[in-house]
Each structure stands twice: as C-alpha cells, then as structure tokens.
Amino acid sequence: MRLSTTVATLAIGLAATARAAAPAAHAAPAAPAAAAADTCLSCHATLSDERLRKPAELAKNDIHLTQGITCAGCHGGDPAAADRAAAMDPRKGFVGVPAPRAIPEMCGSCHSNAAYMLRYAPNIPTDQLAQYRTSKHGIALAKGSTDVAVCSSCHGAHGVRPPSDARSPVYPTQIVATCARCHADVALMNKYGIKGNEVAEYEKSVHYAALTQKNDLSAPTCKSCHGAHGATPPGVSSVANVCGTCHVSQLEKFDQSPHKDAFAAMDQPACEACHSNHAIVHPQDSWIGVGDKQVCAACHSAGDAGAKAAAAISGALASVVAAEATVGARVAHVKRAGMLMDPAEVKLQDAHQAYIMATVEIHTVTPTLVEKQTNAALADTVAADKDAAAAEREIRFRRTGLFISLAVIALAMVTLIFKIRSMER
C-alpha cells in the first residue's frame, strides 16, 4: 500500500510537472529535450550490463516517452540528479524492480486516475485496474500467486506500444503467443487445475485459421471470448452471448429452440455442446443425427423426438444437396453446348443461398422451419432444371433445323450436278 501511495503521489507530481512543461512539449512534439536532461535514461543507456541497458534502449519505442514519461514515471527517484545514489534514492520514491504484486498498482496509479489520463489521452479508458482486480489473474494475485499475468506480462514494461500497433504483444495476431507463454505451459496450468491444452486446441480452429491465414482481424482471439483485463472463462450462461456477439443469426435461432431452456436447466453452455469452445471447426450437414460422432447423439438416442427431428432435418438438407448437384451438372452440360444459361445460374445461386439459410435454421432444431428454407431451395432448383430442359429442347430443335437445311442443300447440289451433266451431254 505504501508503494501505491508513493507512486500515486509521484504521478500527481509528475502530472503537475508535465502540465507546467506542456507548452514546450507542444512546440516540439518529438520532445527529446526533456529526455536528454533525464539522467536515468542517459546513464542507463551507457551501462554495459544488458539487463540495465535494455530498458533505456527500449524507451525510444515507448508510448510513454511521447508524453515525456520516462524511467522515473514508474520507478520514481530523481531524474535530475547526475549522481547515481542521489538519482536512485528511496527517499525520493525510488522503487527499483517492482515485485509482481506491486505492478498493477504501479501502472494503475496513472491508468485508473481519470483526471490524470484525461489530460494526456482522453480516449483511453481508465478501467483496466478495476477490471483486472475482478479477473482470475487479479484474484489469484491478491491471494499471493506470482504465476499470474500482471500488466507487464501482457504489455511489457519497457517499449510499451499502443494495442493498435502490430508489434504490440496485445495486437490480435500477437496475443495468442502472449497468453500462450503461460497458458501453453501444462505443468504451470495443472497447478491451478487447468488442462493447459487450450492454446493447442484453439490453434486447430477455424477462428485461428481465419486470423493467421486470411489475416481476418475480426476472428476471435483469447481476449475476444475471455476479456483482456477481466480475463475469466465466460461461464455457462454467457457462452451463447460471447459467440452471439459475432454469430448473431445462429444465436437468434438457438434462442427460438427447445434447447434454450433445456440447456439452461442442464447447466450446459449453449454453443459449446455441439461446437466445443476452442477447437471450433467447419461444421457439416453430416453432423446432424444420432449415429457415431454425430452431435445430437450426446443427448438424444434413436426413436426419441430429437432423433426424429434430426432425421427429418438431415433428409431435407440432403435433398437440396442432391438437387443442386444434378441440376448443376445439367446446366453446366447445356452451357458447354453453347447455350446462354445466366438465368438458370442465378436460380442455382438463389437455391444455394436458401440452403445456407437452412443450415442456420437448423439451430432451431425444428424440421418445419428448416424445410421452409429447403423447400424454397428445391423450388429454385426445379426452376433452373426447367431452364435446362428448355435449353436442351432448343439444342435438339437447332440440330433438326440444321439437318433439314443440310439435306436441302445436298438435294440442291445433286440436282445441280445432274443438270450440269445433262447440259454437257
């Protein structure tokens, strides 16, 4: 507590200094002038021990330096004193290397001080420390664990960059590795009754593939589902909401299903039952049913209402898949024969769209609702099939027409030859 008070006092003192110096800083935005006078920085930059020099080297990439905050901003001491002992004098608030337990308070002394942050960066929220205290990390830290993440485990202590910087350890494409430093350490995780396979499982998911292969920054990383500062498992009742922030339609359909109340009564997280939580893969029609490896089998068995619904749903989907395949092939065939098939192709696209809607509708597990979509899809394939049939008739007609005209030409030629011969004679 003594430390936090010291740092808080220091932060306020620093704020006052910065305010006094504000006009100068504005006149020279890069503001290296303040940094040059900083003895902590200049002395540490010359030290041969890498452990002591590195923080000074990283300072030039530190977001804090843009506001003139250097070493003393976090460590305290007197950045104007040239003498080592005077600069690093505990009586001037110098704290040396903070213990993990003290770090959230150190960072929070500025970051949860709304009045202070407002003066520098009004758009940065000031709730990190408050959230952190509610997280599994914060709770364990308060109980004395030194294994958990503190602010600097995720952001670094030196060379701190804004989260929007692609080199920041909390940037979407970097964050998995940041959490993995501890969460992929099975021995460490087992100490806390956690499997430690969460990262490996997540790396098998469509989400991870979208992030790393398609560079899709909208795909969820650890912090999208767990939160960053308030990191905690979502808990049974909120899993659906977490997934539903991105998969809105599926959540809406799930909420219409008999599963909504049934799962809640069973303490069964909504989407996880069929999709798992970390190793989420691309789902397929073949999942629906009560056979081996089919998702409904976890809770339903042959003959019950769920199994019957599954059979009806998978039958409806299968009929569309079959129709799309045969009609698609027929349309492609007449197209190769030279016919313009654009309208039929549009109908097939509509059919596929309705089929995709049906795969969303399966979340209601209500056959009549799924069939509404699959029937629409089938109607589109029937219409496309009619176009193909008409085109085939057209081809036959053209072939017959061609045959007749060829016959007429041949007849004319033969007559002509006879005529020429009779004239020659």
Ligand code: HEC
């Ligand atoms: C004239 C050189 C000099 C100045 C000025 C100086 N330091 Fe140091 N600092 C050192 C040396 C040498 C060490 C390692 C030996 C020691 O701990 O005294 C060190 C150690 C440290 C450590 C690590 C302590 C530990 O326990 O490992 C921190 C943190 C630190 N300095 C921060 C600061 C800050 C903040 C300032 C400015 C307020 C500052 N230093 C000013 C030379 C300097």
Ligand code: HEC
């Ligand atoms: C934003 C806050 C912050 C600033 C600014 C900061 N430090 Fe630190 N420093 C920390 C924290 C937190 C640690 C604890 C170790 C860790 O988590 O990496 C630390 C650790 C250290 C250590 C010990 C490193 C080790 O591996 O044992 C040294 C030396 C040090 N700081 C020096 C400096 C110097 C010199 C500066 C200025 C160039 C500076 N720090 C600026 C927060 C800061």
Ligand code: HEC
């Ligand atoms: C002396 C006050 C102070 C302390 C102590 C401090 N910060 Fe900061 N920090 C700031 C200010 C002011 C900014 C805004 C800089 C800007 O955007 O111009 C900032 C910005 C940041 C940002 C970038 C936020 C963004 O969205 O751009 C991160 C991340 C950050 N700090 C992390 C930390 C961590 C981690 C610690 C502790 C190791 C820490 N800070 C300690 C004052 C402080």
Ligand code: HEC
């Ligand atoms: C478990 C990892 C983790 C810990 C611990 C952590 N952060 Fe963060 N922090 C993040 C991530 C990830 C972001 C990116 C923004 C987001 O998604 O919330 C972030 C963003 C920030 C920002 C920028 C917020 C913004 O919206 O611009 C600040 C400031 C910050 N953290 C400060 C802190 C402070 C102070 C602490 C300690 C009390 C801390 N962080 C602890 C992971 C962490």
Ligand code: HEC
């Ligand atoms: C420095 C190591 C470290 C880092 C980095 C770290 N964690 Fe943790 N985390 C832990 C430890 C240790 C626990 C166990 C705490 C407990 O259960 O008391 C934990 C617990 C958790 C829990 C609670 C699990 C449960 O079942 O109780 C979640 C969720 C979590 N971390 C998410 C994250 C996320 C997301 C990140 C990255 C943004 C992250 N952690 C980064 C060490 C870390």
Ligand code: HEC
């Ligand atoms: C798509 C959402 C999602 C993503 C992404 C995600 N998780 Fe989870 N995670 C969950 C859900 C859901 C649970 C289970 C919560 C429950 O059942 O109450 C969970 C549980 C956990 C647990 C607790 C496990 C236990 O045995 O108690 C940890 C630790 C964890 N996740 C870490 C991570 C890490 C690290 C990452 C990144 C590699 C990550 N998660 C990515 C959704 C996600």
Ligand code: HEC
């Ligand atoms: C932050 C947004 C976000 C969150 C949260 C999220 N997802 Fe996703 N999800 C995506 C994105 C983006 C894709 C698309 C990946 C791609 O393009 O391959 C996706 C893909 C999927 C897919 C595969 C779709 C397909 O057609 O192959 C499934 C299944 C899925 N998510 C389920 C879940 C579940 C279950 C949860 C909660 C545990 C969840 N998602 C949480 C954004 C999210």
Ligand code: HEC
């Ligand atoms: C009862 C099992 C079950 C539950 C519960 C479930 N899903 Fe699905 N989900 C499936 C099946 C089966 C498919 C594959 C449909 C297909 O392609 O035929 C699927 C497909 C998906 C897809 C891929 C796109 C699509 O709709 O075809 C996403 C995204 C998705 N589910 C998200 C969710 C979310 C979010 C939740 C929770 C609100 C959830 N699912 C709950 C079984 C389930």
Ligand code: HEC
């Ligand atoms: C995690 C367990 C679980 C899974 C997985 C699951 N269900 Fe259910 N389902 C239930 C429970 C519990 C009920 C409500 C009690 C009951 O009627 O059996 C229910 C009810 C139903 C009902 C309503 C039954 C009625 O009597 O009106 C249908 C239909 C249904 N499920 C279909 C499915 C289909 C299709 C799947 C696979 C895509 C599936 N369920 C997967 C647990 C599950």
